[in-house]
Amino acid sequence: MCGILGLFGRSPVGERLVEGLLTLQHRGQDSAGILTSDTTTHLKKGNGAVAQVFNEKNLARLTGNIGIGHVRYPTSGPGSDEDAQPFYVNAPFGIAIVDNGNVTNYPDLRRELVDKDHRQLTSYSDAEPILNVLAEELGRTNLARFGPESVFRAVKATFRKVKGALSVVALIQDKGLLAFRDPLGIKPLVFARQGRDFGFASESVAFDRLGFRRFRDVAPGEAIFVGMDRRVHARQIARPRHRPCIFEYVYFARPDSVMDGIEVYEARLRLGRRLGEEVVRHGVKPDLVAPVPDTARAAATELAATIGVRLREGLIKNRYIPRTFIMPRPSDRTRTVRQKLNPVRSQIKGRDVLLVDDSIVRGTTSRQIVKMVRDAGARRVFLAITAPPLRYPCVYGIDMMTRGEFIAKRYSVDKIRKLVDADALVYQTYDGLVEAVRGNMKDRRFCTACFTGEYPTGVTRRDLAALERERRRCIA
Ligand code: SF4
Incomplete structure (x- = not known):
């Protein structure tokens, strides 16, 4: 369980990201992180609750009108500094992501990325393989003709390769803000807009605090891309088979x-x-x-x-x-x-x-x-x-x-x-x-x-055993 947030506003979003993360703090207190972007990217993340990680000084560095944030509860990684989100890659262009969920084919995916695609993974967070697959797929597009179609093709390929529960918000440097939710929509994700301001968050309560009045759920299997021209492109990428987590209603959600x-x-x-x-x-x-x-x-x-x-x-x-x-x-x-x-x-x-x-x-x-x-x-x-x-x-x-x-x-x-x-x-x-x-x-x-x-994703006994081994290794 984690909390994710993305904002694209008409003024700097750093402070509002902190405010939004504070309302999502119940979803994880292990680490917090924010990445914002203007002419370059600015990242601050670390272990601890939001109030422990952010202060006036580091917040002043988080400039830019677009950004993403995360509060983390460790599920796949050992909970070290390296596992704090957001994660960022430089190629094919700057891409940063935050995710809520768990990749059920994580061991196989990690092996494939490291051994076959020669990707460098710096953590044991499952956000990193998602980021690398997305980046790899975006890299296959004709960069001169980059647009919403390139994004949707990359998300489709990501759905094919990455199994499990994924609610993701990604910032693509100088291109826009992207969010997608796996076809089962196991983890929540909400999209809000207020005039020319846009946001994505794990829970609607973040938008109450941030003053957005209109919001809707990102549909299972849907991707939404808000370009730098502030046009919203929404696409049903995969057939939805909605199976939201029932435990959110019992315990996790506010x-x-x-x-x-x-x-x-x-x-x-x-x-x-x-x-x-x-x-x-x-x-x-x-x-x-x-x-x-x-x-x-x-x-x-x-x-x-x-x-x-x-x-x-x-x-x-x-x-x-x-x-x-x-x-x-x-x-x-x-x-x-x-x-x-x-x-x-x-x-x-x-x-x-x-x-x-x-x-x-x-x-x-x-x-x-x-x-x-x-x-x-x-x-x-x-x-x-x-x-x-x-x-x-x-x-x-x-x-x-x-x-x-x-x-x-x-x-x-x-x-x-x-x-x-x-x-x-x-x-x-x-x-x-x-x-x-x-x-x-x-x-x-x-x-x-x-x-x-x-x-609902048809997890096999082998998958279960591999994930358990991974978990035991992490908390050992
Ligand atoms: S219902 Fe249970 S198994 Fe399914 S996502 Fe929620 S906590 Fe996990």
């Missing part, structure tokens, strides 16, 4: 975003309603409902209303600790939970508390939270989860890559309940998840591979 026509906050309320029905069906009767902050709050609100029990803040979050899920190493995650959450004893003591959380991956976090609430004096602690059991690795850019990590892959729900030491454990059903997120978009289908193991 609740005030709209993705592929679905309001994230509304989807979370519906998830809470469906989960409330499950809680009733399981005969769980708490004294109060408490969200595990922050992503489960909307669902917990609606769940409490559905079962007719009051909602209380039973846990308070220290907002200055990074999101647990986006800490790549298990030792970091364990420490972070204790730093991040603290119980409100006055609400918990002597009561039966139903905690609402969005997911259980390894079970270590849930166990610590249940213990924390018990230690604060709760009589009984129940757990309700807005997503069904997670069982399969995500190969499209989320850090739950290795198969051994899933508690639900190895154990039954009752065994998980015992392991996390809850008095009851209620999961969302699969149908409940899909129907709640879908809302009134009855025909919408999603990527639900982490729940079902059915990968």
Whole structure:
């Protein structure tokens, strides 16, 4: 999971890129980077959150009316400085890209680029192979006759060679701003315009902050190119088979975003309603409902209303600790939970508390939270989860890559309940998840591979094993 942004304005975009990245910060805190362009390119990137990487001094160097930005959460690389985006190549002309997603044929593609095409790759980020393939394909065009058609041909070839989830924004020096989304549209990408200003972003919320009023999703399989003359060229490059990531609606996206026509906050309320029905069906009767902050709050609100029990803040979050899920190493995650959450004893003591959380991956976090609430004096602690059991690795850019990590892959729900030491454990059903997120978009289908193991790109066991090896190598 990463956040990407591209802006083409009538005035310098450096500051606005920083503002936009701040609204996308929840999508990754591992690194941040911005590249802008005027007569030449200006790049600043580094490890850390946006506020740590950018300051007045380096921002002053980011001149130019066109630029791209990125916040990163490491999925394929080890999280070193070299893996921070944007990436840039000089030939056939200056091209820089930022991407959100994961290349599922990364090991093969990397080998081919290095051994066959003699490309120099400087990192283990999957953005770099995408950039090199795109550059290679753009290099095949007649540069004197460069135009939108050259761009669309290059994107088509990139779709043929690069497999997986790709939402990409590219800056082509002196030519324009390009964005494209793979035919499955697994990762979100939004296009906005306001008069003669243009933008692309992972989530619509970035445009709320930047003052764009009109936006639309980049369609799956679509490429949009805004030339330096500010003309917009949009082309459906590949047949769309839309399968957006359903987990964006459960956890990743900001609740005030709209993705592929679905309001994230509304989807979370519906998830809470469906989960409330499950809680009733399981005969769980708490004294109060408490969200595990922050992503489960909307669902917990609606769940409490559905079962007719009051909602209380039973846990308070220290907002200055990074999101647990986006800490790549298990030792970091364990420490972070204790730093991040603290119980409100006055609400918990002597009561039966139903905690609402969005997911259980390894079970270590849930166990610590249940213990924390018990230690604060709760009589009984129940757990309700807005997503069904997670069982399969995500190969499209989320850090739950290795198969051994899933508690639900190895154990039954009752065994998980015992392991996390809850008095009851209620999961969302699969149908409940899909129907709640879908809302009134009855025909919408999603990527639900982490729940079902059915990968929309047809990932093979060999691909999975290779990606897992890559991931283990990176976090070793
Ligand atoms: S596997 Fe799960 S987390 Fe990954 S893209 Fe699909 S739904 Fe999203």
